[in-house]
Amino acid sequence: MDSHAKALELLGLPVDGLAGSPPILADYVVSDVGRDVRRAEALIAALGEADAAAQFYGNLYVLEPEADGVRIRHLYDEARLATLPKAEVITWLTRWRALLDTLPQS
Numbered sequence: 001m002d003s004h005a006k007a008l009e010l011l012g013l014p015v016d017g018l019a020g021s022p023p024i025l026a027d028y029v030v031s032d033v034g035r036d037v038r039r040a041e042a043l044i045a046a047l048g049e050a051d052a053a054a055q056f057y058g059n060l061y062v063l064e065p066e067a068d069g070v071r072i073r074h075l076y077d078e079a080r081l082a083t084l085p086k087a088e089v090i091t092w093l094t095r096w097r098a099l100l101d102t103l104p105q106s
Contacts, residue, residue, distance in 0.1 A: 010099050024061075024082045025089070028072050029096045032058025040097040047090050063089075 033040050043056060047065060056063040057075070064071045070089045074080035 010095070024072050024074075024080055025084065025092060028058070028061045028063065029093070031060045033093070033096060035100055035103065037097065037100050040093055040100065044090055044093050044097065047086055047093070
């Protein structure tokens with residue numbers, strides 16, 4: 001199982017996809033959030049704000065809160081793009097953050 005499939009499994013998402021977008025979400029949490037607890041917490045807090053309008057740039061993606069959800073787009077490949085419901089992204093980031101507490105400290 002590759003790291004993205006494992007990330008999907010740990011987030012409680014189907015490994016074979018959900019509306020074509022979880023591979024992007026899995027890639028985002030693996031590459032742009034990683035083991036950074038503070039980044040995960042900052043994203044959760046920012047997305048929880050009603051008027052969050054910032055863009056959050058990472059290693060490979062930019063996360064953009066919008067009126068109809070959260071857009072995650074790849075910085076170098078315009079075809080890799082997904083808009084997901086904000087509540088679901090917050091849930092998945094919260095699960096990722098909880099998962100980080102279970103990992104060995106390095």
